[in-house]
Amino acid sequence: MRLCIIVFLLSCIFLLTSIPARGHELSNGYLSLTVNNDEDVSGTLLLQPFDLEQTVGLDTNTDGQLTWAEVLSRSDALHRYVNEHLVLSTNAQPCPATLHAPTLHSISSQTLIGVAFSFACPASSNLTLQYSAIFSEDPTHKVLFTAAGNDLQATQTQVLTAQADTVELSGTPIDTWATVGNFVYEGIIHIWIGIDHILFLIATLLTVNLYRQHNQWQAESSKRTVLRHTFYLVTAFTLAHSLTLTSTALGWYSPSSRWVELGIAISVLLTALNNIWPVIHRLGWVTFAFGLLHGMGFASVFAELQSVASKPLLTIASFNVGVEIGQLAIVALLLPLLLGLRKVKAYAQFIMPTASSIIALIAVSWAIQRW
The missing domain is CATH 1.20.1250 (Growth Hormone; Chain: A;)
Structure with a gap:
């Protein structure tokens, strides 16, 4: 024995x-959304340079040293990737997206690459957001998602993962217990990874x-x-x-x-x-x-x-x-x-x-x- x-x-x-x-920090990002009115939704997606290098190939000369000039030179590829993996729809119809030039952001001394965007959606009180970036390369990837705006009764906050990658923005705030359960689960996972x-x-x-x-x-x-x-x-x-x-x-x-x-x-x-x-x-x-x-x-x-x-x-x-x-x-x-x-x-x-x-x-x- x-x-x-x-x-x-x-x-x-x-x-x-x-x-x-x-x-x-295995693989994390941030996604913020502002519902300005029925037809105007804007926000920013922040991702780690390493994750984007794995998916988009930002290091054009493959020397292992990513420069900002290389990031800007791959703006079109980065926009295509974000446009494909970040979809806002109303009544199952995708809203046209406008993407802006990449920017650098610093969060708690962590450098992230950001892509600002805006969606033009038909007037509707039911919006659905689907996020699918990075998951195929790293199933443990997660994004902290926040949504605010006049058309939402309260700020919505949750963690998007490969198992939970869709959010309904219907003007109804997420149940408090659902938020608690979501973040308790994330705390457990944080320790185990x-x-x-x-x-x-x-x-x-x-x-x-x-x-x-x-x-x-x-x-x-x-x-x-x-x-x-x-x-x-x-x-x-x-x-x-x-x-x-x-x-x-x-x-x-x-x-x-x-x-x-x-x-x-x-x-x-x-x-x-x-x-x-x-x-x-x-x-x-x-x-x-x-x-x-x-x-x-x-x-x-x-x-x-x-x-x-x-x-x-x-x-x-x-x-x-x-x-x-x-x-x-x-x-x-x-x-x-x-x-x-x-x-x-x-x-x-x-x-x-x-x-x-x-x-x-x-x-x-x-x-x-x-x-």
Whole structure:
């Protein structure tokens, strides 16, 4: 039985190390829409340069260095792509679109390429928007969509994904519970695709079933103590993560995404190394400090939302709830394994240090990529 647990844990570690080292932002964009009147709808679509390079081929000389001149030279191709994958229709009839020259936008230090557009629709109270860009290249791609205007009873906010790519703009506001459910789901997904966040959690919890004695790791015999340590660490991380995610999303400050992502990689590295060569034994405050950093990792998703959303606190709170649900699901899977392994001699001597070393190597790779 113990051998099976060991093999299973090592298999999980191997699986994690085989996943590409990508951070919180896999593929995201923003789509804002303003319904000025029955016949005039305008807006802007913002997408990452990498995504557009994969779909449109912006890097014309293929040297790996995208310039603004190259983007402008591919304006026609970019317009064709947007026109094909962004369709506003009324009564199943597409509205003619006018697209404008590409522009650069910065959201929470993230540079995006924007295409402004306007639709001329026949007078109607029923409008349908369908968005399908990037999904064929990256099924995890998502777009934060907001719609406002005099003809809408309230600002509509939701996340467009490959599974939910159509929005009905009928003048009826989206149900509050639908908005909550949407953003709770996105929070859960954020954790499950955030490999750096998962590895930080694993590194933090790898020693909750052990204690230091005579400069050596020893098995913690009390399950209650293991559970108490886990509760303290997860709570510290949760409070810190929620605090900075909320305050950054509300626009109180705008940290550099480059330094945030680098800091997250370093936090994973230091936590893993501390498991091997313990310098800090009381991890609560350190975990809280690193949690503040991790909470900034997804802030750019809400930066555009803050300027137009009618209920930004609701969406941010819902996202936070989803983050914690996803985090608790990971802890619930990991904790029984740690309880089962704590008295296995090979765990403290081999499995925990090996797992921590692998995590540290991955974190070093992230830090180099993000520097």
